[in-house]
Amino acid sequence: MSFSITELCIGCGACKKACPVAAIKGEIKSVHEISRGLCLECGACGRVCPSGAVLDSDGVPVEKKKKSEWPRPVVDADRCFACENCVGACPAGALSMKSEDFPFTENYAVLSSPEKCVSCAWCVENCQFDAISMEISYARN
Amino acid sequence: MRVIKGTSNRYLDIDLSRQSWTVFSPEAGDLSVYLGGKGLGLKIFNDRFAGRLGGVDPLGEENLLIFSMGVMLTSGAPCTGRFEVLTRSPLTNLMLASSCGGYFGEACKTAGWDGLIISGRSEQPVTIRIDEDGVSFHDARELWGQGTHEVQQSLALSPREGAAVIGPAGENLVRYASICSGHRFAGRGGAGAVMGAKNLKAVVARGKSVRYEPMLPEKFERTNKKARKYIVRNSMTKGYRAFGTNVNVRLGIKAGFSPVRNFRDRYNPETEKTSGEAMAERYSTRHSACRHCSVLCGHKGHYPDGKIRQIPEYETTGMFGSNIENYNPDLIGEWNELMNELGLDTISAGGTIAWAMEAAEKGLRKSELSFGRTQNIAGILEDIALRAGEGDELAEGSMRLSRKYGGTDFAMHVKGLECAAYDPRASWGHGLGYAVYNKGGCHLGSYMISLEQLMGYMPPHTTLGKADWVVFMEDLFSSVNSLQVCLFSVFGILTEPPIPKYLPRPVLKVATISMPKVAMALMDWSILSNYFWSVTGIKMNKWDFLKAGERINKLERWMNVQMGLKPSDDTLPGRFTKEKDTAYKGKNTVVPIEKMVRQYYRKRGYNSSGGPSASDVGMTEKLGPGEVIVKPSAKIIKKIYCSVIMAVLGWFIPKIACRKESVRDEVRLFPENYTCTLGVWPSGPSVVFRREGDRLKKIGGRTTRVDLGIYLKSIDAAWLMFTFQESTCQAEANNRLLVRGELQHSCTFIRLMDKVEILLLPKFIAKKAVKKWEKVK
Ligand code: SF4
Ligand code: SF4
Ligand code: SF4
Numbered sequence: 063m064s065f066s067i068t069e070l071c072i073g074c075g076a077c078k079k080a081c082p083v084a085a086i087k088g089e090i091k092s093v094h095e096i097s098r099g100l101c102l103e104c105g106a107c108g109r110v111c112p113s114g115a116v117l118d119s120d121g122v123p124v125e126k127k128k129k130s131e132w133p134r135p136v137v138d139a140d141r142c143f144a145c146e147n148c149v150g151a152c153p154a155g156a157l158s159m160k161s162e163d164f165p166f167t168e169n170y171a172v173l174s175s176p177e178k179c180v181s182c183a184w185c186v187e188n189c190q191f192d193a194i195s196m197e198i199s200y201a202r203n
Numbered sequence: 204m205r206v207i208k209g210t211s212n213r214y215l216d217i218d219l220s221r222q223s224w225t226v227f228s229p230e231a232g233d234l235s236v237y238l239g240g241k242g243l244g245l246k247i248f249n250d251r252f253a254g255r256l257g258g259v260d261p262l263g264e265e266n267l268l269i270f271s272m273g274v275m276l277t278s279g280a281p282c283t284g285r286f287e288v289l290t291r292s293p294l295t296n297l298m299l300a301s302s303c304g305g306y307f308g309e310a311c312k313t314a315g316w317d318g319l320i321i322s323g324r325s326e327q328p329v330t331i332r333i334d335e336d337g338v339s340f341h342d343a344r345e346l347w348g349q350g351t352h353e354v355q356q357s358l359a360l361s362p363r364e365g366a367a368v369i370g371p372a373g374e375n376l377v378r379y380a381s382i383c384s385g386h387r388f389a390g391r392g393g394a395g396a397v398m399g400a401k402n403l404k405a406v407v408a409r410g411k412s413v414r415y416e417p418m419l420p421e422k423f424e425r426t427n428k429k430a431r432k433y434i435v436r437n438s439m440t441k442g443y444r445a446f447g448t449n450v451n452v453r454l455g456i457k458a459g460f461s462p463v464r465n466f467r468d469r470y471n472p473e474t475e476k477t478s479g480e481a482m483a484e485r486y487s488t489r490h491s492a493c494r495h496c497s498v499l500c501g502h503k504g505h506y507p508d509g510k511i512r513q514i515p516e517y518e519t520t521g522m523f524g525s526n527i528e529n530y531n532p533d534l535i536g537e538w539n540e541l542m543n544e545l546g547l548d549t550i551s552a553g554g555t556i557a558w559a560m561e562a563a564e565k566g567l568r569k570s571e572l573s574f575g576r577t578q579n580i581a582g583i584l585e586d587i588a589l590r591a592g593e594g595d596e597l598a599e600g601s602m603r604l605s606r607k608y609g610g611t612d613f614a615m616h617v618k619g620l621e622c623a624a625y626d627p628r629a630s631w632g633h634g635l636g637y638a639v640y641n642k643g644g645c646h647l648g649s650y651m652i653s654l655e656q657l658m659g660y661m662p663p664h665t666t667l668g669k670a671d672w673v674v675f676m677e678d679l680f681s682s683v684n685s686l687q688v689c690l691f692s693v694f695g696i697l698t699e700p701p702i703p704k705y706l707p708r709p710v711l712k713v714a715t716i717s718m719p720k721v722a723m724a725l726m727d728w729s730i731l732s733n734y735f736w737s738v739t740g741i742k743m744n745k746w747d748f749l750k751a752g753e754r755i756n757k758l759e760r761w762m763n764v765q766m767g768l769k770p771s772d773d774t775l776p777g778r779f780t781k782e783k784d785t786a787y788k789g790k791n792t793v794v795p796i797e798k799m800v801r802q803y804y805r806k807r808g809y810n811s812s813g814g815p816s817a818s819d820v821g822m823t824e825k826l827g828p829g830e831v832i833v834k835p836s837a838k839i840i841k842k843i844y845c846s847v848i849m850a851v852l853g854w855f856i857p858k859i860a861c862r863k864e865s866v867r868d869e870v871r872l873f874p875e876n877y878t879c880t881l882g883v884w885p886s887g888p889s890v891v892f893r894r895e896g897d898r899l900k901k902i903g904g905r906t907t908r909v910d911l912g913i914y915l916k917s918i919d920a921a922w923l924m925f926t927f928q929e930s931t932c933q934a935e936a937n938n939r940l941l942v943r944g945e946l947q948h949s950c951t952f953i954r955l956m957d958k959v960e961i962l963l964l965p966k967f968i969a970k971k972a973v974k975k976w977e978k979v980k
Contacts, residue, residue: 083361099334099409100361103204119204143444145490145499153362159489162505166489167445184362190281190431190497 064101065108065124067094070115077107077116082154082180102153104182132181133196135173141193142170148185148194154178157185204414205335207315209739210239210274211413214247215316217331217338219401220264220323224338227320235741238685239317240273241300242755244289247271247320248298249762256765261293261393262376262400264324270311270367270406271318273687274738277309277415280427281434281497282689284309286318288367292392293400294378294551294600295619295643297763299392302684304493305384306365310410325402330358335412343404347374350544351383358407366407370546372588373399377598379551379621380588383543386513387493387501390548391645392620418740426733430696433730434497437695439658443500446479447488448517451625451657453478455521458656458663459787460629462526464574465557466615466778469626469787473530477520482532488514498691506536515539515549518646521624522553527560528575541581545588551600552587554621556580558601558614559593568608612777617644618768627779627794629787630655632669634794639673639773639803641759647690649676654715658698659708661715666795668716670802675723678752685755686735693728700727757807757815764814773800773813841922846888848925852881852959853890853901860959861898865980869955871897872948878902879911879952883921884941889914911944913952927964927972931956 064085067077073091078084085101088094096107108116108124109132116124135148135157144166149157156179160172171193173179186194212234216227229243237243248267252259259266268290275283286308292299311319315335328343346354351370358366365384372380373395380395381388389395417423434440442450452474455461459469475481482488486504491513493501502514515523515535519542523535542549556572563570570593571579586594596604601621605614615622620643627634632651640648651673655663661672683693698704702725703711715722732748735741743751760768774780775796783793810816860866873879873894882889891909892899915921920939923929931953934940942949957973970976 100363102362102411143490143497143499145492145496147492147494147496151362151494165487169489187279188494190495191435 064098064119065096065103065105066117067096067107068115068117069093070113071111072113072115074112076110076112080106080110080180082106082178102180102182102184104153104180106180109181131198132179133183133198134176134179134181135183135185135194136197137171137173138193138195139170141191143191143193144169144171145190146171147188147190151184151188153182153184154180156180205315205412206414206416208416209418210234210415211315211317213316214271214318214320215333215338216320216322218323219321219325219329219331219340219403222325222329222340234274234739235743236751237755237758238274238682238735238751240271240685240687241287241289241302241681242685242751242758244269244271244287244300244318245298245755245758245762248289248291249758251320256762257767259291259766261291261296261397264401265322266291266397266400268321268394268397268401268403269318270308270321272308272312272316273685275686275688275734276312278417278423278734278738279495280423280688280734281431282493282495282692283687284494284496285687285689286311287684287687288382288389288394290394290397291766292394292620292642293376293396294393294602297618297641297643297766297768298759299394299642300684300759301382301389301391301394302687302690303367303382303384303389304387304496304689305367306494307367307384307406307408308365308687309494310363310365310408312415313410313413314408315413316408319406321401321403321406324400328402328404330405330407331403332407332409334409346404351546352386352544354405355383355385358405360407361409363411364407364409366405368405368546369395369398369403370544370588372396372546372598374404375588375590375598376400377547377587377590378600378603379548379555379598381546381548383546386491386543388543388548391550392642393548395546417738419737422733423737426730426737430692430730430734431497433699434692434695437699439653439694439698440498440691443498443691444490446483447500447502447514449477449479449482449514449520451479451517452520453480454656455625458629459785459789460626460652460656462521462624462626463786464528465526465561465613466622466626466776467561467613467782467785469628469785469791471525471528471530471786474525476530477524477532477535479517482514485532486514486536493689496689498689498695500691504536507533512536512540513543518624519549519553522550522557523580526553526557526624527580529577529580531577534577534580538580538584541584545584547584547588550623551621552584553624554615555597555601555604556583558604558610559597561613562604562608562610565610567610568604612781615644615776615778617775618642618772620644622646622776625652627652627775628785628792630663631666631792631794631799632661632663632672634775634779634796635669635673635799635803636676638775638796638800640677641756641763647680649673649680650690651676653694658694660698660703660711662712664790664792665716666799666802668719669799670806671719671723672715673803674753674806675719675749677756678749679728680752681755681759682748682752683731685751686731688731688734693731696730697726697728700725702726754820757820760807760809760814761817761820764812768813770804770809770811770813773803838918841918842887845883845918845921845925849881849888849890851963855963856892856959857898857900860962863958863962863979866955866958866962867897869951869958870894870899872951877911877948878909879913879944879948880909881913881952881956882915883918884914884916887915887918887921909944911948911952912942913949914941914943915939916941927968930972930974931960932974
């Protein structure tokens with residue numbers, strides 16, 4: 063299953079820009095389409111769509127949300143074992159390790175490019191040490 | 204997202220010759236018997252070739268390449284990112300089951316498939332892509348020749364996709380070519396060559412279409428929590444986390460299990476340069492593990508040339524370090540990277556090269572290879588993968604080479620598979636493990652050195668108790684590889700419970716060898732069985748789990764015997780059993796392998812064929828032309844007698860007994876068309892009935908499937924019952940009956956049989972045969 067776009071689409075292209083894996087195709091001012099094979103079901107497209115045209119995989123319209131209200135991962139540096147699995151799993155390339163100069167016993171993962179993050183929570187799923195939580199009030203600075 | 208509870212039990216059955224596919228579902232009961240992963244894969248392989256396993260050419264069209272996922276994958280439990288690859292090995296000619304990390308498994312499973320069964324051979328190089336809808340075939344001519352990472356780049360995998368690929372070594376049918384997924388490998392035994400022989404360059408799975416939920420979520424969570432706690436704090440996993448498997452190097456120097464100069468010396472102080480500790484410092488390593496791993500044994504590091512490379516595993520370090528007299532870890536890292544790119548198994552490549560070095564030294568075979576000479580190794584590795592020059596011969600492995608040129612005593616393989624980098628003269632149980640493991644000289648069949656040396660749970664230089672432990676560890680590991688939890692996590696699970704953890708070492712050391720069964724019982728692997736239980740909903744305790752492992756192991760052994768394994772193959776290379784004196788200053792020994800193998804055979808109940816009897820693994824004996832099975836003659840009389848009784852019952856019940864109203868009352872309790880059988884297990888005389896209206900009707904002699912089966916466990920049990928020395932209830936009480944089906948219907952059947960006996964027999968005999976004689980109306 064995947065997300066889909068209904069006739070409500072006004073063809074503004076906002077979703078296309080938001081999608082981390084270029085799963086959306088469509089010309090400006092025409093109804094856009096999501097490629098089922100590529101979609102990660104992150105919902106970023108729906109959250110930016112101004113006309114509520116995006117349905118999730120259960121057919122429920124996705125609510126629009128300001129970027130600052132998107133849940134984002136917060137890594138608990140003390141629990142992090144620096145396994146780098148979240149970095150590898152992130153489809154948007156939003157995570158990296160704190161510093162290559164640290165020995166791994168002191169290193170930890172950080173959300174280095176928060177603007178890229180699409181709130182898919184794959185990182186959470188891939189952390190064996192429960193070091194990541196999704197939080198809305200992610201400090202932007 | 205679609206949610207599947209437990210597991211899908213669906214395999215994609217792909218025929219490359221016809222470029223077609225279907226969906227295959229193993230029989231419902233098979234999961235509880237073979238657990239999935241390795242076990243179920245073996246069962247599928249065996250069923251496909253029933254009776255003609257010996258004729259399967261490993262590199263032929265017919266051989267199957269099975270990817271089997273196991274119930275734990277994607278469950279989120281620690282150390283469950285792994286899947287199993289099964290095929291007939293071109294290196295050993297026996298069954299091969301190889302475990303691999305990498306994202307392919309997760310992608311395949313979350314596409315909704317428990318695995319792939321790939322048969323046939325494509326005319327042209329081909330890539331298969333699978334998703335939740337099925338399979339498509341794509342031209343791979345352009346990808347042919349690319350390295351394992353290169354091709355994964357070329358495939359432009361999306362974040363939802365994972366691939367299993369081969370490198371040039373697989374394409375050129377090197378007998379020890381590997382399959383690669385991500386940066387993890389199904390290394391041993393040549394699965395890559397099988398893939399190459401099928402002209403299959405890559406399998407790409409697109410996942411994340413399906414989510415799995417355990418059947419018993421609360422139980423699963425409880426188990427999970429405990430497992431995580433154990434694994435994270437275990438001392439062995441801590442060592443692996445800090446320094447990778449190379450933490451074993453220092454121990455090897457001390458205990459004398461380092462492989463030095465093709466396993467001649469056991470010791471060289473320079474080996475320290477390649478220790479995990481030294482490398483961690485030199486390369487300022489970081490983690491690079493399988494997904495969902497909490498052991499974190501995999502590392503990468505910064506090499507002096509500025510590149511980030513995967514740090515080689517202990518085995519690679521040993522085989523390309525001390526074993527060929529190279530003490531420069533930078534080179535090992537480079538070669539490791541090269542071999543990974545080419546898709547070569549590093550252990551077999553190293554073992555073969557070391558043999559060639561020694562053979563050249565002894566003048567048996569000309570070679571440009573010699574101990575301590577490192578300049579030409581990279582070139583040779585490329586030549587092996589491309590089968591160019593000398594590499595063409597080296598691609599055959601040390602067993603075939605030594606048969607051709609001589610030098611079998613120092614060809615360090617078992618059954619054709621080169622031994623991993625642990626010298627068993629420092630760890631006898633480990634030697635037994637090499638000798639009897641179905642796969643050949645792999646260290647992970649029972650990994651006894653972990654108990655004998657790495658954790659120091661038992662004295663290494665005694666034969667006492669070793670066979671028991673090898674059997675135990677093999678069974679456990681077979682089950683673990685069928686669940687697919689990483690073997691390394693199992694140590695945390697086994698040794699963390701309080702008793703083994705806090706028992707004083709000397710006491711433990713005595714207990715493990717003198718009372719192995721007791722010591723095993725003190726360990727606790729119920730986490731593993733609880734995993735299976737909670738995910739699938741199929742009830743299982745820790746002993747059932749071990750039993751399943753035994754079944755899987757014996758099935759594999761049975762298949763191997765069909766494929767030509769001989770008891771004489773269960774041994775070690777001559778060097779380990781004959782050459783006592785080495786450079787090692789500690790205890791120098793040889794491995795008393797024959798004695799231990801004899802003990803092992805006894806524990807396993809293997810016969811002169813080198814494997815279990817057919818009935819032990821639930822198979823029917825395959826007979827050649829003119830062969831018959833001879834059974835003791837007394838049984839023949841019993842058998843004839845029981846056959847007559849069955850025939851009489853087959854006539855009497857429908858024709859006479861079913862005229863009586865009270866008998867009909869019983870019959871009506873069965874559902875319409877219900878089938879039941881009374882017989883002697885497993886293949887003795889039997890009779891089958893089906894309910895039709897309010898009567899039972901006799902149908903055929905034997906059918907494959909019945910709703911209810913009541914079996915007497917042996918012909919002797921049947922004799923006791925049918926000569927009325929024992930009533931049905933008594934037979935039941937003495938545990939002589941085997942019932943397959945619902946309890947309520949089996950009770951009905953037994954009541955019915957009582958009535959039949961009362962009707963059939965004279966009163967004074969019937970009184971003996973039934974519990975209470977009552978007139979039947
Ligand atoms: S749900 Fe995410 S991945 Fe799917 S189309 Fe929308 S933005 Fe792209
Ligand atoms: S939620 Fe995590 S995995 Fe997903 S895009 Fe953000 S950082 Fe990457
Ligand atoms: S997956 Fe978890 S432990 Fe590993 S680096 Fe990311 S946050 Fe740290």
